[in-house]
Amino acid sequence: MRRVIKIGTSTLMDVQGQVDRDRLVSISRGVKQLMQDNQRVVLVVSGAVALGRTLPQSRHLSRSALASLGQTRLMAYYQDALLPYPSAEMLLGSDVEETGRATQLTSTLDDLTEAGIVPLINGNDATECHVGDNDVLAARVARVWGADQLVILSDVDGLYSDNPGTNPKARRIARLAWVTEHHLSQFGPGNPGPLGSGGIVSKLAAAALAQEFGIETILTSGRHPEVWDWLRTGRYHLATRFEARKEFCHADGTIS
């Protein structure tokens, strides 16, 4: 089982904008359990900008400078928490699906995960800064690597009929077979929470990209410690499951 797991800023940080250490421990314990089950895990981790903001030198810095400042901290937190498994850092741009880059990325991810190393990926904010990048970046990595599943851990336990932060009557959608243009406009702009950046629309866009390649996406909250058991058993109690399309488009453009 190859999984790409994206962990949003809102999962790593608490409401005061500091790293939630208990949650970091719970996330890393879950990742280690998957590794012990011989599963291959690639993490796409957000939080560099938010961590950069916690530092005294951050005043007047641009978003990309904040990301560079916070990135070393972000890696240090995950690196420590994942021990004894070693981790490896990658900063990737939006061009990962270009042929030469995709081949190299796949073999790098294969080498690392075969050796029991956890790749830690973030968008390269020094050269590209797009809001909500990491949801879509995670989907691109999942496509290139041929992952079986994309998991998006956010602060919300799935896609709701409306923003659950502002509409208490919003209902969670447990399964979605097909993300369409209609969904993208229906849920747009999908206001992010106080710490996130892409909101629900970037998660839908990521799920749509994954679906195109026959990869299912699980969107749930990284705040539930039980998430890791759900991933191991395949029973997702509080989540939206974006089903993998039965018919899908291969990297060479053929449909089967």
Ligand SMILES: Nc1ncnc2c1ncn2[C@@H]1O[C@H](COP(=O)(O)OP(=O)(O)O)[C@@H](O)[C@H]1O
């Ligand atoms: N229809 C919706 N369903 C679920 N969440 C929504 C919806 N519309 C807006 N949101 C908001 O999107 C937020 C998650 O996006 P974001 O803050 O970017 O998280 P992350 O940091 O995990 O990327 C949720 O906190 C929620 O308030």
Ligand SMILES: N[C@@H](CCC(=O)OP(=O)(O)O)C(=O)O
């Ligand atoms: N690369 C940025 C995160 C960009 C992003 O997509 O953030 P989020 O919406 O919290 O997943 C950072 O590390 O702060």
